[in-house]
Amino acid sequence: xxxxxxxxxxxxxxxxxxxxxxxxxxxxxxxxxxxxxxxxxxxxxxxxxxxxxxxxxxxxxxxxxxxxxxxxxxxxxxxxxxxxxxxxxxxxxxxxxxxxxxxxxxxxxxxxxxxxxxxxxxxxxxxxxx
Numbered sequence: 501x502x503x504x505x506x507x508x509x510x511x512x513x514x515x516x517x518x519x520x521x522x523x524x525x526x527x528x529x530x531x532x533x534x535x536x537x538x539x540x541x542x543x544x545x546x547x548x549x550x551x552x553x554x555x556x557x558x559x560x561x562x563x564x565x566x567x568x569x570x571x572x573x574x575x576x577x578x579x580x581x582x583x584x585x586x587x588x589x590x591x592x593x594x595x596x597x598x599x600x601x602x603x604x605x606x607x608x609x610x611x612x613x614x615x616x617x618x619x620x621x622x623x624x625x626x627x628x629x630x
Contacts, residue, residue, distance in 0.1 A: 515576030579608030
């Protein structure tokens with residue numbers, strides 16, 4: 501099965517919850533940053549959001565468990581879950597091996613531009629990490 505890989509562009513935004521959001525045409529791909537996955541270690545359980553569900557800013561979007569931690573990850577924006585990365589059901593190691601490309605978690609539609617604009621740019625996120 502061919503996995504859609506996401507290219508990191510200048511439009512990518514980051515949340516302080518270590519999510520990345522990449523707008524592509526009319527949707528926004530959402531994933532976990534490489535740093536977050538390095539901290540979490542190997543992922544052994546992922547509860548993806550339901551397709552058609554409403555993503556609500558600051559409310560749980562997905563649940564993840566790893567060999568080091570488990571947690572609820574909150575959405576950085578409002579939107580509607582258009583698609584989840586079905587490839588992760590077959591191969592969760594993509595989260596660790598390709599977190600910011602093939603290991604995307606879901607796609608959201610109807611994301612307000614104003615909310616995306618409030619998130620950190622690549623350079624702001626790198627500065628924030630320091």
